[in-house]
Amino acid sequence: MDHLLLTGATGLLGRYLMKDLLTSGKKLAVLVRPSRKFDAETRVEAAMRVWDDLLGYEIPRPVVLTGDINKPDLGMSSNDIKWTAENCRSIIHNAASLSFVSTGRDSEPWRSNVDGTSNVLEFCQQAGINEFFHVSTAYVAGLRQGRIYETELNEGQEFGNPYEESKVMAEEMVRGSSFIDSLTVFRPAIILGDSQTGLTFTYHNFYAVLQLSLTIGHSMAERHFSGKINATDFRLNATGSERKNFVPVDWVSEAMSEIVNDSSLHDQTYHLTPRVPITTRLLKDVMEEVVGSYGVGIASSTQKVSERTEFEEVFFKHMEVYESYWKDDPEFDSSNTQNAVPHLPCPHVDRDMLIRMSAAAMEKGFNWRDPKVKKADLAPVQV
Numbered sequence: 001m002d003h004l005l006l007t008g009a010t011g012l013l014g015r016y017l018m019k020d021l022l023t024s025g026k027k028l029a030v031l032v033r034p035s036r037k038f039d040a041e042t043r044v045e046a047a048m049r050v051w052d053d054l055l056g057y058e059i060p061r062p063v064v065l066t067g068d069i070n071k072p073d074l075g076m077s078s079n080d081i082k083w084t085a086e087n088c089r090s091i092i093h094n095a096a097s098l099s100f101v102s103t104g105r106d107s108e109p110w111r112s113n114v115d116g117t118s119n120v121l122e123f124c125q126q127a128g129i130n131e132f133f134h135v136s137t138a139y140v141a142g143l144r145q146g147r148i149y150e151t152e153l154n155e156g157q158e159f160g161n162p163y164e165e166s167k168v169m170a171e172e173m174v175r176g177s178s179f180i181d182s183l184t185v186f187r188p189a190i191i192l193g194d195s196q197t198g199l200t201f202t203y204h205n206f207y208a209v210l211q212l213s214l215t216i217g218h219s220m221a222e223r224h225f226s227g228k229i230n231a232t233d234f235r236l237n238a239t240g241s242e243r244k245n246f247v248p249v250d251w252v253s254e255a256m257s258e259i260v261n262d263s264s265l266h267d268q269t270y271h272l273t274p275r276v277p278i279t280t281r282l283l284k285d286v287m288e289e290v291v292g293s294y295g296v297g298i299a300s301s302t303q304k305v306s307e308r309t310e311f312e313e314v315f316f317k318h319m320e321v322y323e324s325y326w327k328d329d330p331e332f333d334s335s336n337t338q339n340a341v342p343h344l345p346c347p348h349v350d351r352d353m354l355i356r357m358s359a360a361a362m363e364k365g366f367n368w369r370d371p372k373v374k375k376a377d378l379a380p381v382q383v
């Protein structure tokens, strides 16, 4: 009766949560779908071996349940459904699609974030899982400005992309589920890699912008005598003073794990957001340093496409998906988080940390590869 069920265990945050919760002594069951090449057990074992290698000792394994939140009964076998109903009373619903673009209501991110959450809720109700930890996002605030409180959700705001809107719908469905006895909602800001090592398993967002900047930067032929790339022809749609809220994944996971492990902290909503946001000027400076360019300018967002240079055209075309990226973020009030885990202040994402994260991503070629695990090496599942 004492396993915590986790969805999204193979993703960036999920892998950290697996490590932190299992090393804290929590018994964990993870719902994982097979990939094209590997079954769920092999995927989880490969993820766990990364932690064994980094920590230098073997950490306990979770119970692996094969499933897919987009399927009825989460696509689980009848044995696994029975096991879950007998052994799990709580869930961290963390799985989601992070797609910022959508081809329609039947596709991502709606499918996993709205329909998938609906399937998860139905499953939990039937399995008697009444304690719910829901991973939302600070960007349910959409295009709101000003100070955003942890108590607020749907204020009639507009959205920067379908992802934000789908996460509001998901959070509303969870909040509207009367079978849930205890609901704790986590709303992280933009999650980057590890604050110490730069380790990351996915390369969205900051990393996607960095990778594109590197590709374009290196195709800009004109080099200054200093060896740097002359990028004076290049202007961003930003003034430089826009604020962005980045948080390192190790902090998000550590704060969440502490809250999950302390029942006096449940039944709240937590903005997992930084105390001090960074500016788009700092982002631009970091990108320039990493790319080895100089002279990137700033332009108003009203600049007409026809006025753009060739490199700007390429950059903005590929950046369409992150259209809202350079806009000013609102200010996220994180009083609940600060009161709950005062000893765990969010590490400040500064220039050095961003450079460290960039270097770690470049070293992997923006492509994480798990160690190979042979099916024959897998230990029998202990249920």
Ligand SMILES: NC(=O)c1ccc[n+]([C@@H]2O[C@H](COP(=O)([O-])OP(=O)(O)OC[C@H]3O[C@@H](n4cnc5c(N)ncnc54)[C@H](OP(=O)(O)O)[C@@H]3O)[C@@H](O)[C@H]2O)c1
Residues within 6 Å of the ligand: 007, 008, 009, 010, 011, 012, 013, 014, 031, 032, 033, 034, 067, 068, 069, 070, 093, 094, 095, 096, 097, 098, 112, 116, 135, 136, 137, 138, 167, 187, 188, 189, 190, 191, 192, 202, 205
């Ligand atoms: N990353 C951010 O900047 C950020 C910021 C705020 C909030 N969040 C929220 O934090 C949570 C975790 O995000 P993340 O960055 O760790 O994302 P991620 O790395 O993309 O991982 C997403 C996870 O969800 C799983 N998943 C997606 N669809 C599924 C399905 N149909 N059935 C089973 N599993 C499915 C994925 O499994 P596969 O490996 O099989 O694809 C993966 O394990 C999400 O709820 C996200 O909305 C993220």
